Amino acid sequence: MTIKKQGLSWIAWLSLGLMLTWLILPLLPLALWSISHRWYFPDILPSEYSLHAWKYVFSDTAGVMTALGQTTLIALGTTALAVLIGVPAGRALGLYHFKGKALVELLILAPTIVPGIAVVLGIHVVFLKLGLANSLFGVMIVHLIPALPYMVLVMAGVFANYNPAIEAQARSLGANPLQAFWYVTLPAILPGLLVGCFFTFLVSWSQYILTLVIGGGRVATLPLLLFNFATSGRNDITGAIGILYILPGVIVLVLAARHLSGRNSAAGSLRQI
Amino acid sequence: MMRLLKTAGRKTVVAAMASLLAVIAPLNATAAEDFSNKNWDEIVAAAKGGTVNWFMWGGADNINQYVSAWVGNELSARYDITLNRVGINDTAEAVNLVLGEKQAGVDDTGAVDLIWINGGNFRTMKQGGLVFCGYVDKLPNNALINWQDASIANDFGLAVEGCEVPWNRTQFAFAYDAARTPKPPRSITELIDWVKANPGEFTYPAASDFNGSVFIRHVFYHAAGGPEKLLGDFDQATFDAVAPKAWAILNDMKPHLWRAGNTYPTSITALQQLFSNREVALYFNYDPAIFGINVENGIFPKSTRSYGLKDGTIGNTNYVAIPYNSPNKAAAMVLANFLTSFDAQYEKAKPDVWGAAPAIDAAKLSADQRSRFEALPRNPAVVSSQELAKKALPELHPDWIKAIEKGWQENVAE
Numbered sequence: 001m002t003i004k005k006q007g008l009s010w011i012a013w014l015s016l017g018l019m020l021t022w023l024i025l026p027l028l029p030l031a032l033w034s035i036s037h038r039w040y041f042p043d044i045l046p047s048e049y050s051l052h053a054w055k056y057v058f059s060d061t062a063g064v065m066t067a068l069g070q071t072t073l074i075a076l077g078t079t080a081l082a083v084l085i086g087v088p089a090g091r092a093l094g095l096y097h098f099k100g101k102a103l104v105e106l107l108i109l110a111p112t113i114v115p116g117i118a119v120v121l122g123i124h125v126v127f128l129k130l131g132l133a134n135s136l137f138g139v140m141i142v143h144l145i146p147a148l149p150y151m152v153l154v155m156a157g158v159f160a161n162y163n164p165a166i167e168a169q170a171r172s173l174g175a176n177p178l179q180a181f182w183y184v185t186l187p188a189i190l191p192g193l194l195v196g197c198f199f200t201f202l203v204s205w206s207q208y209i210l211t212l213v214i215g216g217g218r219v220a221t222l223p224l225l226l227f228n229f230a231t232s233g234r235n236d237i238t239g240a241i242g243i244l245y246i247l248p249g250v251i252v253l254v255l256a257a258r259h260l261s262g263r264n265s266a267a268g269s270l271r272q273i
Numbered sequence: 274m275m276r277l278l279k280t281a282g283r284k285t286v287v288a289a290m291a292s293l294l295a296v297i298a299p300l301n302a303t304a305a306e307d308f309s310n311k312n313w314d315e316i317v318a319a320a321k322g323g324t325v326n327w328f329m330w331g332g333a334d335n336i337n338q339y340v341s342a343w344v345g346n347e348l349s350a351r352y353d354i355t356l357n358r359v360g361i362n363d364t365a366e367a368v369n370l371v372l373g374e375k376q377a378g379v380d381d382t383g384a385v386d387l388i389w390i391n392g393g394n395f396r397t398m399k400q401g402g403l404v405f406c407g408y409v410d411k412l413p414n415n416a417l418i419n420w421q422d423a424s425i426a427n428d429f430g431l432a433v434e435g436c437e438v439p440w441n442r443t444q445f446a447f448a449y450d451a452a453r454t455p456k457p458p459r460s461i462t463e464l465i466d467w468v469k470a471n472p473g474e475f476t477y478p479a480a481s482d483f484n485g486s487v488f489i490r491h492v493f494y495h496a497a498g499g500p501e502k503l504l505g506d507f508d509q510a511t512f513d514a515v516a517p518k519a520w521a522i523l524n525d526m527k528p529h530l531w532r533a534g535n536t537y538p539t540s541i542t543a544l545q546q547l548f549s550n551r552e553v554a555l556y557f558n559y560d561p562a563i564f565g566i567n568v569e570n571g572i573f574p575k576s577t578r579s580y581g582l583k584d585g586t587i588g589n590t591n592y593v594a595i596p597y598n599s600p601n602k603a604a605a606m607v608l609a610n611f612l613t614s615f616d617a618q619y620e621k622a623k624p625d626v627w628g629a630a631p632a633i634d635a636a637k638l639s640a641d642q643r644s645r646f647e648a649l650p651r652n653p654a655v656v657s658s659q660e661l662a663k664k665a666l667p668e669l670h671p672d673w674i675k676a677i678e679k680g681w682q683e684n685v686a687e
Contacts, residue, residue, distance in 0.1 A: 037571040041550035048571060056334050061341035121373050128377035134384050212366060213373070216384030217326050217359035225331070228360045232332025233542040233572065 033239030090155020134216035158192030323604030331360020383598035430670030439632035444588035476531035565652030585664030
């Protein structure tokens with residue numbers, strides 16, 4: 001028994017090591033680029049170093065810090081809206097069978113199939129007419145288009161393996177609907193909900209063209225600044241903004257990791273997605 | 274986590290609603306003003322307290338810093354105008370925004386107040402009725418601009434007609450590393466031989482790239498024996514006579530190019546990377562100031578030098594334009610006027626700021642201003658703009674450019 005356990009943990013350590021290598025190794029050149037000044041092929045290390053990129057990133061004129069705040073606010077806002085819409089929608093798709101369900105599922109998937117750049121100008125016209133363009137709120141709404149499918153599909157998977165009878169049990173034991181949701185439903189779906197939130201957050205976090213067009217220049221997010229420098233070959237500034245760009249994802253992952261351990265019964269249902 | 278998300282969401286919605294109102298309110302206040310009967314002082318007064326959303330390519334930190342810090346501070350100190358620089362990858366993104374607004378009927382509350390623009394994007398705006406015109410002669414600094422110069426009065430062969438204000442002049446030049454390539458080719462004829470003698474050391478971006486396209490035009494001019502026959506409106510017969518010669522030159526070069534011509538870099542950035550990693554020996558750009566910028570920020574070696582061609586190189590002007598639906602036209606006009614002032618053009622010409630060639634005419638400046646421009650040091654990597662200007666070739670009409678780009682794709686790339 002003990003030998004078996006040690007064997008397992010050896011494999012676990014190896015895979016953990018590999019995962020960390022895959023996650024961290026690609027970031028090393030990024031970090032090195034951010035402090036390099038001259039780095040030509042085939043040199044393994046830069047021939048000159050400089051903190052210029054970091055000075056620029058933290059300067060007032062670059063607008064990187066403001067963009068970091070706005071990107072976070074928009075991603076959190078989009079996630080909150082996605083929870084409000086995605087949890088009931090996922091419950092309906094996971095628990096009930098109704099006419100035209102396949103069509104609804106296809107429509108929900110559609111935004112992940114159609115690239116944003118193909119529809120963004122049409123969406124822009126619609127948003128202008130609705131008065132949603134050029135604002136933070138409009139950008140959150142438009143981010144829902146690519147982000148919501150992930151939330152809905154994750155929640156549909158969670159609810160497919162969820163037995164609503166336990167809510168009825170809670171109610172029969174005297175819980176009001178809110179209490180039943182808070183003490184019974186929520187703990188059961190929490191790991192899946194966190195995965196959905198995580199997807200939504202990251203999808204919103206990485207939008208470029210939708211933010212640019214619907215934000216109309218009033219809303220500056222990190223991808224907007226990052227792509228400016230990435231497409232013009234400024235590896236030093238791209239590296240510095242890139243490091244800031246991945247930080248929130250890592251922080252959210254670390255915060256959520258405790259809930260993703262798989263100890264909860266509902267987490268098992270995730271494997272079926 | 275759940276609670277956190279919910280609270281954040283509520284706050285966000287409130288904040289978003291507030292910012293939505295903040296955006297809409299001032300727009301309505303200044304919408305649809307008529308400036309045709311106003312004099313300059315009235316325009317400056319109307320611009321006070323306004324904001325200009327200036328959409329411009331955002332890929333160079335020094336240009337960003339010049340615009341956000343220097344121009345922004347001066348604009349707020351001198352005119353009480355706030356400058357919001359919006360960095361974009363491609364000017365077409367801003368043009369598409371205005372186009373979308375026009376389709377939606379947003380005719381006086383657009384998001385864009387000023388665009389850094391020229392060439393095809395200007396053509397799209399002018400022909401689509403997306404650009405605000407007729408204010409240029411109201412700007413006091415318009416007196417410093419030489420509209421007699423055809424390369425200023427025409428943007429890629431399309432008459433400017435008071436629809437945009439010149440900001441910089443640029444002229445195509447080649448760059449090389451003097452430590453590696455002591456004798457670079459100085460004409461298209463020399464380049465053809467040089468490419469054959471140095472296989473794999475040269476390539477150019479595909480015609481879809483702005484800079485790749487202008488390189489192909491130099492070969493086209495060479496094949497035509499000069500640009501004279503190609504000026505003016507597009508002429509199919511002339512094109513058919515010249516094009517086969519140009520394609521033959523480029524197809525002859527092809528097997529000796531980088532990767533044996535099987536592929537071309539898709540952007541000037543890719544060529545920049547190839548040159549900095551010494552995969553190719555030559556680089557070129559429509560704006561020679563970029564050579565100095567790239568040496569300063571470490572992308573190019575310090576021994577980088579640049580030059581024009583013996584037969585001349587193509588020059589152009591880039592401009593700023595105000596969209597027809599800008600809600601802050603007065604402030605945008607004040608900014609456009611300030612950009613063409615001696616102070617702003619001089620600051621921009623400093624090699625440690627940008628090194629861009631001025632759009633204003635030296636002959637129209639005072640003797641003191643002229644001597645200050647002449648006394649500016651030059652980055653050794655950047656060929657002198659006066660030297661280049663001695664042999665400047667005109668740019669073609671956009672229809673010609675389109676035909677050449679399409680022809681290259683069909684006859685050389687495939």
